[in-house]
Amino acid sequence: MHDLTLALWQTGYAPTTAEALQRLDATAARARAQGADLLIAPEMGLTGYAIGAERVAALAEPRDGPLAQAVAAIAQRHGIAIAYGYPEQNPAGQPFNAAQFIAPDGARLAHYRKTHLFGDLDRAQFSAGDAASQAFTWRGWRLGLLICYDVEFPEAVRGLALQGADAVLVPTANMVGFDEVQNVLLPARACENRLYVAYANACGSEAGLSYGGLSTVVEPDGRHQSQAGRDDALLVVTLRRLALSAARLSSPLPQRRSDLYGPLCGDQK
Secondary structure, three states: OEEEEEEEEEEOOOOOOHHHHHHHHHHHHHHHOOOOOEEOOOOOOOOOOOOHHHHHHOOOOOOOOHHHHHHHHHHHHHEEEEEEEEOOOOOOOOEEEEEEEEEEOOOEEEEEEEOOHHHHHHHOOOOOOOOOOOEEEEEOOEEOOOOOHHHOHHHHHHHHHHHHEEHHHHOOOEOOOHHHHHHHHHHHHHHHHHHHEEEEEEEEEEEEEEOOOOOEEOOOOOOEEEEOOOEEEEEEEOHHHHHOOOOOOOOOOHHHHHHHOOOOOOOOO
């Protein structure tokens, strides 16, 4: 199996979707030039996160809408996969906070709606997703999408691990004051499930919020493989198949007592 090289794009939010797409295009070119197979952008990276319910609703679109088509064109132009966040239209209520994975050929391989809404801001702008993330296969790797707060819930990552996920990709907008996520919780999620966690955070400020940066890749044994600082960064990291296999030699998952603690998405029937 091949190794997989990721680029985590840590950036502030652009004032318009047109500028966000221009920045994504330029960053995808940089990432591919540095050998990345996949570029991960922050949560709601194409529109901004703290923009208010009215603006979110105005920018929301279906998963195959104009933003998705523009990202697919960027992926094809540079030969790189892209995982990004955007507001998805919801005919039954407020939009969903969504993330999508687009392959280098422009195909949409995975889609996920944030299930755990954080605080009053999230709940004022979005509807919560009602389905657990589903692992998918790309280039021989089993991957899963989560969004920001989701990764702080052990069962969200465990569900992907039980589906055979090798890495969890997390577009996020974590704020200053919550560094325990990058420094404590992500290593725990990676180690207890013997998988990689790649956490692409925003930085800068928006509507009175200060985003904390510290975009992070954690190895399957819980060690930080790489971490950005507070400012704009493009973090390029290679996930090693050999390191994943070595960590799984001592995985606790085969001894998990689902008969006592209940099944999760991904448990074998």
